[in-house]
Amino acid sequence: MSIITKIKEVFRRLFTRQNIQSKINTTIAVSDKMAAAIDLWTRCYKNHPPWRYDENGKEKVKTLNLPAIIASELSRLVTTELESSVENKTLDEAYQTVVRDLRHCCELGCAGGGLAFKPVPENGRISVDYVSAESFFPTDYDTNGDITGAIFVDKLTKGDTVYTKLEQHRLEGKQYTIRNYAFKNETQDPDVTIDLGRPIPLTDVPEWAAVEEEKVIAPVLAPLFAYFKMPGTNPIDKTSPLGVSCFAKALEQIEQADRQYDRLLWEYEGSELALDLPADWFAFDEVKQKWRLPEGKERLFRVHDMDDDENSRYNIFSPAIRDASLFNGLDNLLKRIEFNCGLSYGTISDPQNVDKTATEIISSKQRLYSTVKDIQLALEDALQHMVYAMSVWMNLSGQTVPVGPEVTFNWDDSIVIDKQAELLAMQQDVASGILRPEIYLAKKYGVTEKEALKMMPDTEETVDEGLTVSDPNSGGNTDEIKHSDEVEAAEEIAGKTLNGAQTQSLLGIIGQYSKGELTLGQAINLISVAIGISKEEAKKIIEGSE
Incomplete structure (x- = not known):
C-alpha cells in the first residue's frame, strides 16, 4: 500500500461526502471527524490499520487482526441461538432470510458503528439489502436522533470503469420520496474512487435499468429502511445520529498490542538456533553468487570469515528466549482491550491467566452481559422497523399483509448463566x-x-x-x-x-x-x-x- 493510496483512503469518505452533496444538491449530516472515524474503523476491520505499513507500503508491524476478531466474537455472542419470527406467515418467510444472515449483519454493524437494513421489492418478493457504514450517509434526523432521511451508495466496477448509484430516501410528514441517480467514472483507480464522475441515465447500466428515477409513497409513518445503531454515547460527534464502532475505545491499545505481538514474533525469529561456520566449509555458486548451503537448512547456517584457530572455527548461536515477559505484556494489553470493549476477561486474552475469584468472575460476566444485551435491544428496534418497511412494500406490490406486525424475539441467556x-x-x-x-x-x-x-x-x-x-x-x-x-x-x-x-x-x-x-x-x-x-x-x- 503506497503513501498515495493511504492518503486517498484517509480522505476518501470525506471527499465522497462532499462529492455527493455537490452532485445532487443535498446536505449530509456527517461531520468531517465522523467521516474520518468511520473510514478508520473500516480500514482497521479489514486489517489495514495505519500503523501496519510504512510510507512505501511495506509491512512494518504484524497484526493480530483484533478489530475483526472483536466484532466477530460480539456478533456471535449477540446472535447465538436467536429465535425470532413475525406473526404473519408471508412476512415471516422473507424475514427469516434476514434472521439467517443476522450474525454477519451484526458483525458489520459492530465494526462500523451501525448498519442499515433496506427492504427492496423484486419480482413480487421482498429482499433486504445490508448497507454498511461506509455506504450509508444520513441526511435528516428527528429530535430523538432517529434517522428520517439517508443516501445509500451502490457501486459497480466493470474493468476500469466505476458506476455509482445514489438512492436518496426522505420522509416529510407522511410523504416518502425515493430518488435515484447514476454516475460513471473512467478516470479513477477502481479501488480508491473519490470522484463520482459524470451523471448518466439509470438505463445505461443494465443492472439498474428497471429502477425508477423517483417514487413518492403516502401515507408512510416511518422510513422504509431501518438503522441498527451500536448502543452508547458517540464521543467523536455527540450530535451525530450514527453509532460508534465496538472497538473505537480500544484503538490505542489495539495498536500497542499489535506492536507487542510484532516484538514477540521478532524475539522468536531473532533467537532461532544458528551455526556460524567458516566460508571454506562451503562451496560458492558463481552463477547465483551465494554459498551452497544444505537444501532446506539454509536458515540454520551463517557463513563468516573466521580465524584459523580451531577453537573459533565455528560458533553455536542459541540465545535465551524472553517470550514469557513479552507474552505477559501482550496478555495484559488484551485484557485492557477486553475491558474497553465491554468483553469479559478471557474472551481474547489467555483464559488461564484470568483471576477466578467469585466476585471477579461475576463482574466480568455482567460487563459482557450488559454489552450483549444493549446490542440485542438495538437489533430488536432495527428489525422491528425493518419489518414495518417490508410490510409497506408488500402491500404496495399487491400482497395484503398487516402493516408493522408484531415481531417476537427469544435471545440465548447462556452468557451469564452457566x-x-x-x-x-x-x-x-x-x-x-x-x-x-x-x-x-x-x-x-x-x-x-x-x-x-x-x-x-x-x-x-x-x-x-x-x-x-x-x-x-x-x-x-x-x-x-x-x-x-x-x-x-x-x-x-x-x-x-x-x-x-x-x-x-x-x-x-x-x-x-x-x-x-x-x-x-x-x-x-x-x-x-x-x-x-x-x-x-x-x-x-x-x-x-x-
Missing part, C-alpha cells in the same frame, strides 16, 4: 425433594412438563394429563404415624437420613403408586431422583411398602 451449573443445581434440588423431576427434564431438554413426563420410563402408558407426579400430598395424608415405618425402612435402605422435603416426596410417590396412578417404573425413577439413590435401592423401598 447452563450445566444451572442443571446441576436443579438436579440437587430434585434430589432434595424441593423440585419436581419433570421441571428439571423440561429445562434440560427444552420440552414441556407433559412431554418431560412422557420421556420418563413407562410414563407414556399411564400418565394422566393432570397428574403432578412429585406432589407430596398426592398420595394421601403423609402426616399419619403409619408412614413412619416406611420412612425408617427407606432410610435404612438408602443408608442416610431423609430431610423433610425428601420424606414428603417419598410418601407422595408411594401414595400415588399404591393408588395405581404411577407404574412401578415411574415410581422407581421418581424415588431414585428425588432421594438421590440407585434404582435398585428405590425398587427395594417400593417393594417394602407393599
Whole structure:
C-alpha cells in the first residue's frame, strides 16, 4: 500500500461526502471527524490499520487482526441461538432470510458503528439489502436522533470503469420520496474512487435499468429502511445520529498490542538456533553468487570469515528466549482491550491467566452481559422497523399483509448463566425433594412438563394429563404415624437420613403408586431422583411398602 493510496483512503469518505452533496444538491449530516472515524474503523476491520505499513507500503508491524476478531466474537455472542419470527406467515418467510444472515449483519454493524437494513421489492418478493457504514450517509434526523432521511451508495466496477448509484430516501410528514441517480467514472483507480464522475441515465447500466428515477409513497409513518445503531454515547460527534464502532475505545491499545505481538514474533525469529561456520566449509555458486548451503537448512547456517584457530572455527548461536515477559505484556494489553470493549476477561486474552475469584468472575460476566444485551435491544428496534418497511412494500406490490406486525424475539441467556451449573443445581434440588423431576427434564431438554413426563420410563402408558407426579400430598395424608415405618425402612435402605422435603416426596410417590396412578417404573425413577439413590435401592423401598 503506497503513501498515495493511504492518503486517498484517509480522505476518501470525506471527499465522497462532499462529492455527493455537490452532485445532487443535498446536505449530509456527517461531520468531517465522523467521516474520518468511520473510514478508520473500516480500514482497521479489514486489517489495514495505519500503523501496519510504512510510507512505501511495506509491512512494518504484524497484526493480530483484533478489530475483526472483536466484532466477530460480539456478533456471535449477540446472535447465538436467536429465535425470532413475525406473526404473519408471508412476512415471516422473507424475514427469516434476514434472521439467517443476522450474525454477519451484526458483525458489520459492530465494526462500523451501525448498519442499515433496506427492504427492496423484486419480482413480487421482498429482499433486504445490508448497507454498511461506509455506504450509508444520513441526511435528516428527528429530535430523538432517529434517522428520517439517508443516501445509500451502490457501486459497480466493470474493468476500469466505476458506476455509482445514489438512492436518496426522505420522509416529510407522511410523504416518502425515493430518488435515484447514476454516475460513471473512467478516470479513477477502481479501488480508491473519490470522484463520482459524470451523471448518466439509470438505463445505461443494465443492472439498474428497471429502477425508477423517483417514487413518492403516502401515507408512510416511518422510513422504509431501518438503522441498527451500536448502543452508547458517540464521543467523536455527540450530535451525530450514527453509532460508534465496538472497538473505537480500544484503538490505542489495539495498536500497542499489535506492536507487542510484532516484538514477540521478532524475539522468536531473532533467537532461532544458528551455526556460524567458516566460508571454506562451503562451496560458492558463481552463477547465483551465494554459498551452497544444505537444501532446506539454509536458515540454520551463517557463513563468516573466521580465524584459523580451531577453537573459533565455528560458533553455536542459541540465545535465551524472553517470550514469557513479552507474552505477559501482550496478555495484559488484551485484557485492557477486553475491558474497553465491554468483553469479559478471557474472551481474547489467555483464559488461564484470568483471576477466578467469585466476585471477579461475576463482574466480568455482567460487563459482557450488559454489552450483549444493549446490542440485542438495538437489533430488536432495527428489525422491528425493518419489518414495518417490508410490510409497506408488500402491500404496495399487491400482497395484503398487516402493516408493522408484531415481531417476537427469544435471545440465548447462556452468557451469564452457566447452563450445566444451572442443571446441576436443579438436579440437587430434585434430589432434595424441593423440585419436581419433570421441571428439571423440561429445562434440560427444552420440552414441556407433559412431554418431560412422557420421556420418563413407562410414563407414556399411564400418565394422566393432570397428574403432578412429585406432589407430596398426592398420595394421601403423609402426616399419619403409619408412614413412619416406611420412612425408617427407606432410610435404612438408602443408608442416610431423609430431610423433610425428601420424606414428603417419598410418601407422595408411594401414595400415588399404591393408588395405581404411577407404574412401578415411574415410581422407581421418581424415588431414585428425588432421594438421590440407585434404582435398585428405590425398587427395594417400593417393594417394602407393599
